Amino acid sequence: MASPALKKPTIPFSEPPYLAGLPSPYYNASHHAWQKHCRSFISKQFADCLVWEDAGEVPDDLYKNFAEGNMLIPALPAPLPVKQLKEAGIHELPGGLKVEDFDAFHNVVYGDEMTRIGLGGPSASITTGVAFGIPPLYKFGSPYLQRTYLPGLFRGTTRVCIAITEPGAGSDVANIATTATRSPCGKFYIVTGQKKWITNGIWADYATMAVRTGPADSGAAGLSLLWVPLKENDRPGGGVTRRRIKISGGGTSGTTFIDLDEVRVPVENLIGEEGMGMKYIMTNFNHERLTISLGATRTARVVLAAAVEYVLKRTAFGKPLIEQAVVRHRLAKCGALLETQWAWVEQIAYQNSKLDRKVADIELGGLTAMCKANSGIVLNECAQCAVLLFGGNGLTRTGQGEVVEKIYREVNNVRVPGGSEDVLLDLGVRQLVKIFQAKTAMLEMSRNSKI
Structure with a gap:
């Protein structure tokens, strides 16, 4: 047989x-x-x-x-x-x-x-x-x-970008300064401000844009979302000016600086209600952060697998690099981090699929924030490991180490967007503690009502 x-x-x-x-x-x-x-x-x-x-x-x-x-x-x-x-x-x-x-x-x-x-x-x-x-x-x-x-x-006949971040407001979304004030005739919002690091912004016909419709000191409560026409206003007198921003990695993503100078946006383009922008933005966070986690974890997989393949064939000091215990130790540590991170991504995806959306947004918010932060840490470890094992080839922009060198430049494109690493680690714990305290208070109320 x-x-x-x-x-x-x-x-x-x-x-x-x-x-x-x-x-x-x-x-x-x-x-x-x-x-x-x-x-x-x-x-x-x-x-x-x-x-x-x-x-x-x-x-x-x-x-x-x-x-x-x-x-x-x-x-x-x-x-x-x-x-x-x-x-x-x-x-x-x-x-x-x-x-x-x-x-x-x-x-x-x-x-x-x-x-x-x-x-x-x-x-x-x-x-x-x-x-x-x-x-x-x-x-x-x-x-x-x-x-x-x-x-x-x-x-795909119309393109859009999400325009939240500004020169003075990144992870601190509540600090957004771009204003949208009603015109005297009441038919338009007049939008003035700047948006920075806007992925896809250079190609977008429209932007789902966070703007301040409330007073300057109103914080998150003064934010709204507007559907802002970019392409039709990207002309002399239209009020929209766009330019590409060069970043350290991910240079093909169309990262853009958008300047808005008294752009007229019909009031019908308000998304939802005034003052609810922060709430609407937050419903995006879990998907955004899990998406970043997913991509970062696969990128870590690519770079670590490249390192394994390289050390299997590269010889030094008379034998393949894979026979060096220190090399295997590096790979093992990164491999453990990688597969643990992947299991976490799958776990959160499964939990999202089983929970009601509103429940998931609350229960998984802190965990997803930490998962996103951890994905950048894991990618950094795997990319550094690969560069060290590739040696000079890992520093060279062409040749057999090209992918490794390029990925190493991508690391901080994971650690900053979607909420920077330190902010998300702190947010994750604060969210978990907040949920615990709320549930504890509810339990106490329930007990007292039965007395």
């Missing part, structure tokens, strides 16, 4: 366990079929990504290719906005996956495959505006805004 054909073994740490032949409670046949489609489509689209990173630009038709392949929708948080998608005529994703069947782990598969190239810029150029700019519109936007803009956004 012939032996069964052996599958090609995977390099240690190069794939998540469910793709390395190990059992998992999370993934079913639908997820595996979706993973095969994602890998085939995304690998083809990102085949020349290293060249793009050197040039600092993605091809003009890249976004169009994803739109035509109906591969923008998976960047949205699960569950998808089924009603609005069907109203726009979108009933299925590639491979016959119905939009109502798309779950948290289809989202995990998509995010993981989008960053399998090891670089965040190309993925961010496609997904950031979709993932974080569209949800406030279908969650809180008026029927007019949804009817007018969602079909084009879903199909």
Whole structure:
């Protein structure tokens, strides 16, 4: 009897366990079929990504290719906005996956495959505006805004960015200074201020923008969300000026500085209610931070697997580097961090899929913040390990260490955006303590009511 054909073994740490032949409670046949489609489509689209990173630009038709392949929708948080998608005529994703069947782990598969190239810029150029700019519109936007803009956004004929951060307000969202005041005629908001580090901003037709509609000292209570036309006002007299910002990594993500000088925005473009902006923004945080965690964890996987592959073939002092105990020790420490981080991402994704959305936003907020912070710590450890093991090749922008060198420059693009590392670590503990204290108080009230 012939032996069964052996599958090609995977390099240690190069794939998540469910793709390395190990059992998992999370993934079913639908997820595996979706993973095969994602890998085939995304690998083809990102085949020349290293060249793009050197040039600092993605091809003009890249976004169009994803739109035509109906591969923008998976960047949205699960569950998808089924009603609005069907109203726009979108009933299925590639491979016959119905939009109502798309779950948290289809989202995990998509995010993981989008960053399998090891670089965040190309993925961010496609997904950031979709993932974080569209949800406030279908969650809180008026029927007019949804009817007018969602079909084009879903199909990729209209592009959006999320515009929160400013020169003086990063992780401290409540410190936003961009103002939106009502015009004397009452028909417009007049928007003045600056937005900085806005991913996809250079290409966006519109921005889901945080603005201050309340007094300067009103803090979070004075924030609102506006649907701000950028492209039509990016002209002399229109009030919008945009320029690209060069950053240390992820240079293809379209990071932008936006200057707004008395931009007229119709009052109908208010998303939800005035003064509710901070609440709306916070509903984005968990998805944003888990998305960053997911991409960072795959990037750590790419760089650590590259190190393993290198030390298996590189010889020094008369034997392969893998035979050096100190090398194995470095790899083991990073591997343990990596697989633990991946398990945490999967765990939070599972918990999100089982909890009511409002409950998940509260219960998982602190944990997701810490998971995002930890993903940057893990990526930093894995990238440093790879650079050290590659030696001079890990410092060289071309050749066999090219990916390692590029990834090392990406590390701080994880540790800062979405809430900087120290802020999120502190926030995570404060949130957990706050929940504990609230539940304790409720328990005490319940006990006292029975006395």
